[in-house]
Amino acid sequence: MKMFTILTPTFNRATTLPRLYESLLNQTEKDFLWLVADDGSTDNTEELVNMWIAQNKIKIEYYKLPKGGQHKALQLGYYKAKTKYLVKIDSDDAFLPDAIENYKNEWEKIEAEKNKKIINICAQSMYVNGEIVGNWRFPPDIKYIDSFWHEMVLKRNNHNELSNCTLTKILKEIYPVDYKFWLEDKTNIIDGVFAPRIGKKGTTRYINTIVQVVYSDAPFSSMRSMSTYENKFWKALIDSKYFLDENFTYFFWQPRYFINLSLKLIISSIICKVSFNDLINNIDSKRLKLFILILFPLGISAYIYFRFIKKKFWI
Known part of the structure; x- marks a missing residue:
């Protein structure tokens, strides 16, 4: 079994998925599978992903749902994931070539430390121009900080957009497949709601390493038929x-x-x-x-x- 699941919820992103796919092909560490949870796309996403599956360059699992919102795609992804760790990445972003290698090295360090309190790793994201996403910066010469969401956000004011690599069993606990939330027929519930839940479950290691490139060129695709x-x-x-x-x-x-x-x-x-x-x-x-x-x-x-x-x- 692979060590990591890379989960990508998507809706009508056939124009940007190839960029993410190429970044996965270029990973220096191949110990992962890519799980694509399609929220009822009406473009050629399904044909595109099936073509990549047939090429068999990386392990891919593809699931298509009736349209229900990104939260439903995430639920399915967490439910289907069987690996020990899970990394979520949006369908319009991309990984740097050593992203999974960095995550693997860090988890191996944590295991060597026998630190069972750590359940999540957060790494930095950057824009195409190389600028870190967000205003918070690590103190000089600090490679990582072991903390939890409430301390980092409410006390240290770290509101940066981060990449998360989490123990899959924790994600299954905080967002089970049968979980429903108030007014879920109106809009998605965003990842920011679940980050504090992870913070209550255990410690996060925040690493001073950039693993993800955030793009802003994707067309808007609202989950609902509203403005x-x-x-x-x-x-x-x-x-x-x-x-x-x-x-x-x-x-x-x-x-x-x-x-x-x-x-x-x-x-x-x-x-x-x-x-x-x-x-x-x-x-x-x-x-x-x-x-x-x-x-x-x-x-x-x-x-x-x-x-x-x-x-x-x-x-």
């Missing part, structure tokens, strides 16, 4: 709700972060015409419910200000 504008607010609503609900106990680590996110939740619910009762009834945390109740008048005022005075939302 990009409308979808943006549904995403803000869902992402804010789940992050706040699951992480509100960390409020005092960075209060301003949680206040802004709570205002985003309230404003998004107003724009999406989700009733106050529906919003409150779908919040599990009692502390968050109380906080939203207290903050709601300010949220309405903020909505009026951005809607009628600024005429632009910051979300």
Whole structure:
């Protein structure tokens, strides 16, 4: 069995998948299989991937689902993965040639250290021009930091877009195939919701190594038949709700972060015409419910200000 599964959820990315495929062919370490989870593409994605499977240059598994959103493709990918480790990469990005080699070397170091607390490795991403994605930088001469999501984001302000290589069993635990979330018929639930869940399961090793190139040339392909504008607010609503609900106990680590996110939740619910009762009834945390109740008048005022005075939302 291979050591790594490289999971790519995709929808109508036949124009960008060849770039990712070429980057996989160029890997210096071949101990992986590529699992493509197709969210009902209507272009020639299926024919393209089947052609690569027939060429048999790398091990590929291809699964096509009825259209349901990236979250459904991820669920299927995590369910189907059988390797010890899993790396997710978007269908419009690419790996550097030594990406999998770097991950393998780091996991072998961790195993040699007998450090069973580490369940995830985060590596850096860069743009085509070589610039690191995000503003956070490692301290000089530091090769790695063993930490967890809440400390790195809420205390160190590391909001960089990172590549994750995670123990597959952890991903299966935090996102089982039968998992459903509130309003999942409206929009995707993004990876950022699951990163804190990984943080609660164990330690992450953040390595000062670039493994991934992030591109921005892919055409937009919304998961639902709604405008990009409308979808943006549904995403803000869902992402804010789940992050706040699951992480509100960390409020005092960075209060301003949680206040802004709570205002985003309230404003998004107003724009999406989700009733106050529906919003409150779908919040599990009692502390968050109380906080939203207290903050709601300010949220309405903020909505009026951005809607009628600024005429632009910051979300």
